Amino acid sequence: MEVLEAIKTRRSTRSFADQPLEPVILEAIEEAFFHSPSASNSQESHVVIVQDAARIRTIKRFAQGLSGTPAAIIVLCSNPKEALARGGIDSEEVLRFVNMGVAASHIMLTAQSLGVASCPARSFHQRSIAEIVGLPDEISRSC
């Protein structure tokens, strides 16, 4: 699927097939993330891909914005210390959030191009999700 076609056909999806993601899809999502640009090339964004059904159920208890039962939840986060050290104060305060948005877009459009729907979700309890997926302190403290 061409990029513009993926952009035009993507819609936030809130109900999902009960079907795991094939490894090739997960690999493509990882590649999309790793090839996302970041301001000053600071690369302070990190990603955790959760596929375990029990953990997805737990995450959903702390994520009111997350509808349906997706095959995977992709937790995007960023390390403010890395942003400051590599990109300066602007990266720490603003650009790391822009960088996460760019990465999210890359991931959603890659998934869409491979026939996999998604929904961005911002309504969740950040500290709970950080704890459930085991984010290091220096990342979860910034939540």
Ligand SMILES: Cc1cc2nc3c(=O)[nH]c(=O)nc-3n(C[C@H](O)[C@H](O)[C@H](O)COP(=O)(O)O)c2cc1C
């Ligand atoms: C930053 C951001 C946060 C969002 N958070 C949520 C959310 O918590 N729950 C949800 O169901 N949709 C969420 N959405 C999806 C928007 O509601 C959706 O993108 C918008 O209504 C446009 O619909 P479309 O994505 O189908 O074009 C979010 C979208 C963005 C960009």
